[in-house]
Amino acid sequence: xKRSGExxxxxxxxxxxxxxxxxxxSLLGLCIAIFVGGLFILTLGKNPFAVYQSIFMGAxxxxxxxxxxxxxxxxxxxxxLAITLAFKMKFWNIGAxxxxxxxxxxxxxxxxxxxxxxxxxxxxxxxxxGMIGGGLWGLIPAFFKSRFGTNETLFTLMLNxxxxxxxxxxTEGPWRDPASSGFPKIATFTANAQLDKILxxxxxxxxxxILVVFVFVYLKYTKQGYExxxxxxxxxxxxxxxxxxxxxxxxxxxLSGAICGxxxxxxxxxxxxxxxxxxxxxxxxxxxxxxWLSRLNPFLAVIFTLFLSVLQKGSSVMxxxxxxxxxxxxxxxxxxxxxxxxxxxFTQYKLIFxxxxxxx
Amino acid sequence: xxxxxxxxxxxxxxxxxxxxxxxxxNHNINLSLKRGEILALLGENGSGKTTLMNILxxxxxxxxxxxxxxxEPVTIHSPEDAIRHGIGMIHQHFKLVxxxxxxxxxxxxxxxxxxxxxxxxxxxxxxLSEQYRLFIDPNKKVYNMSVSEKxxxxxxxxxxxxxxxxxxxxxxxxxxxxxxxKLFEILRHMRDxxxxxxxxxxxxxxxxxxxxxxxxxxxxxxxxxVNTKDTNAKALTELMVGKAVELSIDRPQRKHDGNLLxxxxxxxxxxxxxxxxxxxxxxxxxxxxxxxxxxxxxxxxELCETIAGLIKPRKGAVLYHEENIIGKTPAEIxxxxxxxxxxxxxxxxxxxxASLGMTDNMLLKSYNKDKGAFLxxxxxxxxxxxxxDKLEIVTPGAETPVRRLSGGNVQKxxxxxxxxxxxxxxxxxxxxxxxxxxxxxxIYDAINKQKEKGVGVLFIGEDLDVMLELCDRIMVLCGGRVxxxxxxxxxxxxALGLMMADAVKKGEGEQ
Numbered sequence: 001x002k003r004s005g006e007x008x009x010x011x012x013x014x015x016x017x018x019x020x021x022x023x024x025x026s027l028l029g030l031c032i033a034i035f036v037g038g039l040f041i042l043t044l045g046k047n048p049f050a051v052y053q054s055i056f057m058g059a060x061x062x063x064x065x066x067x068x069x070x071x072x073x074x075x076x077x078x079x080x081l082a083i084t085l086a087f088k089m090k091f092w093n094i095g096a097x098x099x100x101x102x103x104x105x106x107x108x109x110x111x112x113x114x115x116x117x118x119x120x121x122x123x124x125x126x127x128x129x130g131m132i133g134g135g136l137w138g139l140i141p142a143f144f145k146s147r148f149g150t151n152e153t154l155f156t157l158m159l160n161x162x163x164x165x166x167x168x169x170x171t172e173g174p175w176r177d178p179a180s181s182g183f184p185k186i187a188t189f190t191a192n193a194q195l196d197k198i199l200x201x202x203x204x205x206x207x208x209x210i211l212v213v214f215v216f217v218y219l220k221y222t223k224q225g226y227e228x229x230x231x232x233x234x235x236x237x238x239x240x241x242x243x244x245x246x247x248x249x250x251x252x253x254x255l256s257g258a259i260c261g262x263x264x265x266x267x268x269x270x271x272x273x274x275x276x277x278x279x280x281x282x283x284x285x286x287x288x289x290x291x292w293l294s295r296l297n298p299f300l301a302v303i304f305t306l307f308l309s310v311l312q313k314g315s316s317v318m319x320x321x322x323x324x325x326x327x328x329x330x331x332x333x334x335x336x337x338x339x340x341x342x343x344x345x346f347t348q349y350k351l352i353f354x355x356x357x358x359x360x
Numbered sequence: 361x362x363x364x365x366x367x368x369x370x371x372x373x374x375x376x377x378x379x380x381x382x383x384x385x386n387h388n389i390n391l392s393l394k395r396g397e398i399l400a401l402l403g404e405n406g407s408g409k410t411t412l413m414n415i416l417x418x419x420x421x422x423x424x425x426x427x428x429x430x431x432e433p434v435t436i437h438s439p440e441d442a443i444r445h446g447i448g449m450i451h452q453h454f455k456l457v458x459x460x461x462x463x464x465x466x467x468x469x470x471x472x473x474x475x476x477x478x479x480x481x482x483x484x485x486x487x488l489s490e491q492y493r494l495f496i497d498p499n500k501k502v503y504n505m506s507v508s509e510k511x512x513x514x515x516x517x518x519x520x521x522x523x524x525x526x527x528x529x530x531x532x533x534x535x536x537x538x539x540x541x542k543l544f545e546i547l548r549h550m551r552d553x554x555x556x557x558x559x560x561x562x563x564x565x566x567x568x569x570x571x572x573x574x575x576x577x578x579x580x581x582x583x584x585x586v587n588t589k590d591t592n593a594k595a596l597t598e599l600m601v602g603k604a605v606e607l608s609i610d611r612p613q614r615k616h617d618g619n620l621l622x623x624x625x626x627x628x629x630x631x632x633x634x635x636x637x638x639x640x641x642x643x644x645x646x647x648x649x650x651x652x653x654x655x656x657x658x659x660x661x662e663l664c665e666t667i668a669g670l671i672k673p674r675k676g677a678v679l680y681h682e683e684n685i686i687g688k689t690p691a692e693i694x695x696x697x698x699x700x701x702x703x704x705x706x707x708x709x710x711x712x713x714a715s716l717g718m719t720d721n722m723l724l725k726s727y728n729k730d731k732g733a734f735l736x737x738x739x740x741x742x743x744x745x746x747x748x749d750k751l752e753i754v755t756p757g758a759e760t761p762v763r764r765l766s767g768g769n770v771q772k773x774x775x776x777x778x779x780x781x782x783x784x785x786x787x788x789x790x791x792x793x794x795x796x797x798x799x800x801x802x803i804y805d806a807i808n809k810q811k812e813k814g815v816g817v818l819f820i821g822e823d824l825d826v827m828l829e830l831c832d833r834i835m836v837l838c839g840g841r842v843x844x845x846x847x848x849x850x851x852x853x854x855a856l857g858l859m860m861a862d863a864v865k866k867g868e869g870e871q
Binding site (some may be wrong): 221 | 668670689690691692693703706708709710711713714715716720723725727728732733734735843871
């Protein structure tokens with residue numbers, strides 16, 4: 001090629017991949033990510049195989065470790081399902097964090113001040129309160145979006161901070177545990193307000209699995225699910241078909257927030273037995289990655305949640321076993337996620353190099 | 361450019377083949393174009409015209425075959441490259457900066473050396489204007505220009521870059537018949553000045569009028585090249601379609617009486633308070649096809665959407681069986697027994713959900729008819745499969761996302777669904793856009809059948825020849841105003857054109 005009018009690399013859109021090919025691509029992305037993560041470990045002078053093994057063992061080596069892994073997975077899975085609902089509608093809800101917190105706050109109110117109720121009634125009330133709390137936090141941005149056309153991304157993001165500082169206020173103010181001398185914290189829930197364990201892990205995992213099936217069926221087989229899909233495809237088409245778009249957006253965001261609220265409730269009453277600033281701890285953001293990687297498929301979300309939970313749980317073991325800094329496992333997790341998302345790009349686009357003969 | 365020898369073709373394509381994945385868009389295409397000649401490239405949608413021209417414009421590269429310019433083989437890598445070879449493309453959708461003047465647009469992107477703009481640019485533009493009789497006000501801003509002025513700027517833009525081989529992609533689609541005549545005069549003049557011109561079109565009348573030779577493409581192959589003076593419209597159609605076709609459209613006698621819809625003083629403003637429709641009054645009768653003619657953006661979209669309940673008018677009434685339906689939601693309009701089948705202009709954005717399959721798209725208006733929380737897909741699947749058979753829709757299956765279907769098939773899905781819903785009134789905008797000739801006739805037949813059943817049809821069209829044959833009456837819209845309602849049998853294309861243009865001038869006068 002004598003002339004250089006053609007750019008070195010061009011990006012071109014691919015023809016669409018079928019479902020099977022897409023799944024294969026996701027798997028390939030996972031493998032490449034693990035490989036690149038391995039290179040990073042190598043630069044630290046460690047044996048990648050040994051490190052990966054210790055991560056894996058760290059997550060599964062004992063019943064206790066396994067329970068720890070699942071405990072990480074529960075809120076992540078539940079909130080990724082919530083985000084799946086919103087994203088299906090192309091409502092970019094990045095406020096799961098705040099919705100989890102609000103769910104936790106609403107549920108904790110009953111745990112702290114009405115713990116005299118019968119155990120199961122109390123838990124049911126806490127669950128419903130959690131759903132209402134999270135749901136309202138999801139409804140607010142939906143209302144403003146359909147009424148005034150506000151940007152939901154910024155709105156939901158900002159609501160996260162309001163929720164977070166609300167916990168701080170409660171911790172240092174009205175809900176402060178008088179028994180804790182000096183250190184501001186909210187009291188530990190009494191046993192009556194603690195979520196029961198099933199097979200050694202708090203019942204949140206059962207709720208999460210029920211929600212997986214619920215979200216799948218809801219999106220695929222119900223009229224409301226169909227409406228969500230159509231609104232996500234095109235609001236104009238939805239209006240043309242006689243759908244009330246504002247109503248659908250608000251209803252769906254209430255539901256999305258409510259599911260996050262469930263995550264908040266199970267975290268408070270099943271994992272922490274109290275309400276603290278760390279109740280969401282970034283889960284609401286990681287859940288976005290899970291929902292995206294699983295292409296809004298609830299069953300795939302289970303797989304990606306497990307993968308991330310194993311990585312997170314195992315990394316903490318790995319860093320102590322190899323004497324690495326705490327940040328190393330964060331960097332490793334970051335690299336792996338980045339590569340997976342990067343590979344995702346190639347499911348839709350391909351690169352064409354200068355002078356390449358195109359025989360595709 | 362005058363010195364170049366006339367006998368060597370300006371452009372010669374030999375055996376051009378271009379594949380996209382498994383689809384062969386161009387197969388072994390041969391074409392040649394001399395200077396001082398206008399070549400029409402004729403073919404149905406999907407016959408590969410645009411792909412071929414994009415190869416010349418440097419957007420695609422051919423998989424096989426060679427491009428020769430002035431007898432020398434070349435490889436065109438980019439649109440910039442194409443301009444260096446003297447090839448300029450005028451796209452159907454103008455690529456101009458609205459807030460800039462004509463001059464600024466013309467010099468945009470040129471690679472003159474030096475830090476400052478050269479004064480000489482004004483002279484050069486003036487020279488070109490005079491040489492080719494392309495008269496524009498160089499200081500007029502694009503947003504103040506009419507469509508044909510914008511097109512003139514586009515042409516000047518490529519001439520300024522030194523192009524003498526011009527490719528025009530459906531240049532008359534947005535012009536009135538009168539503006540088209542003006543454009544043709546310019547093109548003839550350019551031809552006489554030694555330019556080589558390719559005009560892409562599917563309007564046979566224009567091919568016969570403007571071109572010296574015609575190359576016909578069919579299914580990605582160049583099936584014939586003929587001298588225009590040795591052929592006629594019928595022969596060209598046969599080449600294009602591959603078999604003999606009947607070119608006349610039926611207009612069955614009206615069998616129904618009575619009024620279906622009355623529109624009174626309808627005025628619609630957009631969010632900036634600009635009137636998109638002003639004081640529109642007309643009526644639609646049972647069993648009648650009322651054509652709506654007008655340049656793109658004359659208020660057709662607003663008219664359709666107001667009747668369908670999607671936008672609220674500022675004032676006016678829409679009476680359906682003497683009941684005012686203004687203020688009702690689309691769902692209510694469907695519910696009170698008006699089944700208005702509205703086929704929107706923007707198919708995928710408004711009539712269909714692109715990622716869903718045909719089955720789920722059939723459900724769009726009927727999903728809420730049954731009680732209960734769950735969807736029932738059985739009926740819809742049957743309906744989808746029925747349509748695939750009846751309208752010969754090409755799709756891998758009823759569950760394939762409609763986004764992956766070709767434009768013509770998307771069109772059939774939409775129209776099929778609307779007609780299947782047994783409407784009393786059918787609003788359709790550009791129902792044959794993107795369809796091949798045979799499918800177009802299938803659609804005309806389907807619309808005529810609706811008319812015979814007593815359905816009132818509002819037919820928003822763009823091809824005046826078709827409307828004159830198909831419609832009972834034609835209403836002309838321009839600048840949101842009704843500039844005339846005429847009987848189709850008693851009018852001519854020129855008369856319609858005048859009504860379309862008349863309103864354009866009024867609109868300009870106001871600005």
